[in-house]
Amino acid sequence: MEPSYSREQKRGQDCYRAKEYREALRCFDAAIARCDDPPLSIFDNRAATYTKLEEFPKALADGRHMIQVAKAEVKGYLRTGQILQLMGKDKTALGIYEYGLKNVPRINEDVKLLQGMYDKLLRKCSAMDPATAPKIIDPLKYLPLELAQMVLQYLSFKTIVSLLRVSKLWKAILESIPALWRHIDLSKAKRSVRCSAIKACVIRSGGTLTHATLSHYEAVNSDALTYIASRCKRLEYLELRIGISNETLLKAAATASSLKTLIILSGHEVSLDTVTQLLAQSKSLEHAEFYIRTRGHAAKWEGDLSKLRVLKLHAAKDSQGSLRLELDDLFPKVPHLHTLSLQTRTATSPRITSDYSSLISLHTLSLTDVDIATFPCLPPSLQTLSLINAWGIGSRSDVADAYMERNNFSALTSLTVSAARFLRPVVVAGLIGNGRNKLQKLDLRDFDASLGLTALISAGHLAEVTDLRLSNADVSDELAGLVASCCPKLKGFDASYNMKLTGVGVKALVLKEGGIQRLNLNHCVGVSSDAVEYARGKGVVVHFTFPDIVKSGKRVRLG
Numbered sequence: 001m002e003p004s005y006s007r008e009q010k011r012g013q014d015c016y017r018a019k020e021y022r023e024a025l026r027c028f029d030a031a032i033a034r035c036d037d038p039p040l041s042i043f044d045n046r047a048a049t050y051t052k053l054e055e056f057p058k059a060l061a062d063g064r065h066m067i068q069v070a071k072a073e074v075k076g077y078l079r080t081g082q083i084l085q086l087m088g089k090d091k092t093a094l095g096i097y098e099y100g101l102k103n104v105p106r107i108n109e110d111v112k113l114l115q116g117m118y119d120k121l122l123r124k125c126s127a128m129d130p131a132t133a134p135k136i137i138d139p140l141k142y143l144p145l146e147l148a149q150m151v152l153q154y155l156s157f158k159t160i161v162s163l164l165r166v167s168k169l170w171k172a173i174l175e176s177i178p179a180l181w182r183h184i185d186l187s188k189a190k191r192s193v194r195c196s197a198i199k200a201c202v203i204r205s206g207g208t209l210t211h212a213t214l215s216h217y218e219a220v221n222s223d224a225l226t227y228i229a230s231r232c233k234r235l236e237y238l239e240l241r242i243g244i245s246n247e248t249l250l251k252a253a254a255t256a257s258s259l260k261t262l263i264i265l266s267g268h269e270v271s272l273d274t275v276t277q278l279l280a281q282s283k284s285l286e287h288a289e290f291y292i293r294t295r296g297h298a299a300k301w302e303g304d305l306s307k308l309r310v311l312k313l314h315a316a317k318d319s320q321g322s323l324r325l326e327l328d329d330l331f332p333k334v335p336h337l338h339t340l341s342l343q344t345r346t347a348t349s350p351r352i353t354s355d356y357s358s359l360i361s362l363h364t365l366s367l368t369d370v371d372i373a374t375f376p377c378l379p380p381s382l383q384t385l386s387l388i389n390a391w392g393i394g395s396r397s398d399v400a401d402a403y404m405e406r407n408n409f410s411a412l413t414s415l416t417v418s419a420a421r422f423l424r425p426v427v428v429a430g431l432i433g434n435g436r437n438k439l440q441k442l443d444l445r446d447f448d449a450s451l452g453l454t455a456l457i458s459a460g461h462l463a464e465v466t467d468l469r470l471s472n473a474d475v476s477d478e479l480a481g482l483v484a485s486c487c488p489k490l491k492g493f494d495a496s497y498n499m500k501l502t503g504v505g506v507k508a509l510v511l512k513e514g515g516i517q518r519l520n521l522n523h524c525v526g527v528s529s530d531a532v533e534y535a536r537g538k539g540v541v542v543h544f545t546f547p548d549i550v551k552s553g554k555r556v557r558l559g
Contacts (some may be wrong), residue, residue, distance in 0.1 A: 005035040009042050016045065021052045033172040040066055041073060047079050051086065058085045067096075071103045074110040082115060094121050099400075106145045115142060140173050149177050159187040167235035181205035184228075186215035187241065198224040202231055211237040219379075229255040239263040246274045254281045260289040269293040269316040272323070276300055279308070289341075291316050298324040305333040312341040331358050363411070382409065399417040432461050443469040443494075454479060457486050469494035471520070480505030484512035492518035501526075503531035510535045517541060 012027030028046040032038045043062045050059035060083050066076030077100030084093035097118035140148055141305045145241070152160065152174070158391070162178055164171045174180060181204040186193055202209055209232040225244055228235065229252035234429065236258055240249075249270070250550070255257065259282050264270060269291045270278075279288060280303030290310040315323045317448040323344045331337075338361050356362060357377040366376065366386040398482065433437060442465050447453070456462065457479075470479075483490065493509060493516060496503050501524050509516050519535055521527050521544045532544045543547050 003035070005031040005038065005042070009035065009045065012045060012049075016049060016052075019052075021049050025049045025053070027028065040070055043069075044075050044079055045517060047083065051083060054088050056083055067100075072105060072108070072113050074099075074100065074104055074324070077104070077114055078117065081121075085121070089476065090121060090125055095367055097121065097153070099537060112144065114118075114553050115144070121359075129455065134516075138167075138169070140170055143481045145173070145177075148173065149179060152177065152180055152225050156188070157183060158188040167177075175204050178204065178206040178208055182209050183211040183212075184209060185213040187213050187239075189215050195224045195227070199227055202228060205232070207231050208234055210234050213237075213239040213241070216242050223426060225249075225252045226255075228252075234258055235263040239265070240268050241265050243268045245271060250281065251278055253278050256282070258284060260284055261286075263289040264291060265289075266291045266314075266316070271323075272297060272299050275313070276302065279303065279305055283307070286313070288316070292323065299326045300332045301326065301333055306335060308334045308337055310339040311337060312339075314341075314343040316490070328355075331356075334359070336361050338362055339364040341366040341368075342370060344370050355505070378409065380409070381411055383411050384414040385409075385412060386414075388416065399475055410438075413438055414441040415439060416441075416445075417444070417447065418445045432456055440464060441467040444473055445469060445471040445494075447473040457482050462487050463489065465490060467492045469520075470498070471495070472497040474498065474500065475505070476500040477502055477505035477508070481508040486509045488514050489513075490514075490516060495524060496518040496520045496522040497524070500526060501532075502526040503528055505536055510538050510540055515539075519543070 008027045008031035012024045015021075015024035015027060019365050025046065028042055028049060031042050032046070034043075034519060034539075043066050047059045047062035047066070050056070050062065060080065060266060063076055063080030063083055066073070067080060068076075070076060077096055080098075081093040081096045083092075086094060100114050101111070101118060103255075103345045104114060139151075143151070155163075156230065159284075164174055181201050184198065184201050186198075209228065211226055212235065225248060235256045236257060238256065238261065239250075240263070249264075249554050253262065262282065262285060263484050270293065275288075275292060278290075279285060279301070280290075281305060284307060286307055287310040288308065289310075291314045293316050313323075313325065324344070325344075337359055337362060340356070340359070341364075356365060357379050358382060360379055363380050363381055363383040365376075365382060365384070366388070367376070368386075368388040390522065432442070439462070442462065444453070447470065462468065462483075463486070465487055468483065468487065468490055471494050475495045477500070479497065479506075481503060483493065490512070495505075501521075506519070506527060508522070509519065515538075517540065519540055519542045521532065521542060523545065527544070529544075532542050534544050
């Protein structure tokens with residue numbers, strides 16, 4: 001049976017809609033009198049009726065009663081604020097709305113209405129009297145939780161941790177958003193981080209942590225890594241910058257079933273045996289990067305490595321033994337590998353394989369401090385090739401010449417070669433593609449210009465190059481002029497550490513057809529400051545430091 005007060009309230013609402021406000025008021029009074037604990041809606045109806053009758057003090061009394069009875073409900077604040085605005089008390093109404101935003105939970109859908117009324121009245125008050133505008137506003141008090149989360153996700157992990165100390169409100173809100181704790185990054189920490197702090201971050205994430213970068217501070221110990229690996233089943237990215245035992249590392253890798261990226265940087269070198277075990281245990285691994293302590297043992301590649309896409313192996317700086325990678329055994333197991341980076345560092349390491357043609361998906365290859373007798377056989381898919389300090393590469397000239405003559409690197413867009421003293425002109429010509437490829441970036445630092453470079457440029461084989469680096473490569477004014485006339489798409493040129501270049505070559509580069517955007521003239525002893533200012537005056541970004549050796553450059557009329 002319907003309560004009698006409910007019947008009176010409905011009758012009052014009907015009278016209100018019929019604009020019979022006195023009769024509506026009598027019905028609402030009767031409804032309140034017949035109920036020991038009247039619902040909030042009856043007081044809201046009566047306050048609205050008083051407002052129509054312009055009995056504002058009585059309406060205001062009902063509105064404040066609503067706030068007193070139910071602080072977490074929006075209705076009282078909205079009704080009271082509306083009445084105060086009708087009474088011309090905008091500042092008081094603004095205070096009521098602000099008080100409501102502090103008390104109404106953010107999960108309440110109606111809080112958006114309260115926020116909208118506050119914002120509208122605030123703009124009105126600020127326009128009429130700028131002094132009424134608050135100078136400091138706590139954004140987390142007024143922003144919807146969804147919008148606050150969107151803003152906070154742009155902040156670094158270090159900043160989010162710092163914000164925990166702002167206030168209790170901020171701490172509660174930050175800790176209630178799991179998405180903010182899915183990426184732990186301790187690389188910017190300035191003091192040791194306790195294991196308990198890392199566990200707290202995992203708990204805040206609700207076990208949904210996906211990325212973890214553990215820095216080099218001592219308190220980040222094996223307990224933290226084990227805890228993360230066991231609790232966070234979605235962990236995809238793990239970067240270590242701290243020493244952890246190989247046993248703990250292997251255990252964590254076996255537990256983290258979703259791990260796709262594992263990076264172990266310099267400072268926590270692992271043995272080659274540990275590397276092969278990690279790759280064998282981590283079935284889902286796609287990106288792996290290691291610094292390896294050489295011990296002379298040969299690598300034994302086991303397990304399913306078919307998901308591996310990126311592999312970077314670097315010998316530790318203090319390595320004494322040889323790094324025996326046994327790449328011929330590895331390559332059949334990684335058919336989808338697209339990036340390979342090798343750095344052996346030690347001259348005692350045996351020469352690594354020179355045949356990469358079986359890696360049909362490979363598009364980036366970087367060989368640093370390696371010893372290869374013949375120029376490597378490369379797959380036609382290769383787009384980026386980097387040969388740094390490859391001291392023995394191409395020493396077998398007969399093999400290198402024959403190989404380069406029958407290959408066309410049509411996909412190659414970026415080439416870096418440095419300190420490869422055995423490279424012959426035919427090899428350079430083959431890499432550049434004799435104009436058949438779309439090479440855009442060419443870096444020939446420490447290169448002997450006598451190895452056919454002038455002829456290649458004259459023939460127009462660098463017509464597509466946009467970034468050319470010839471640092472310490474015997475660049476003269478004549479060569480700079482040739483570059484300016486034969487490289488129409490060139491936008492950046494690095495001529496640093498070249499003794500023969502003067503203002504003549506700089507002017508030719510600046511005035512080239514299509515212009516140039518960037519010049520690196522660091523330690524070019526023949527280039528004067530006038531030439532540098534001339535280039536900058538033409539809108540070119542010039543990097544220039546005065547060389548240690550003072551030498552008067554050739555005077556050129558630049559105007």
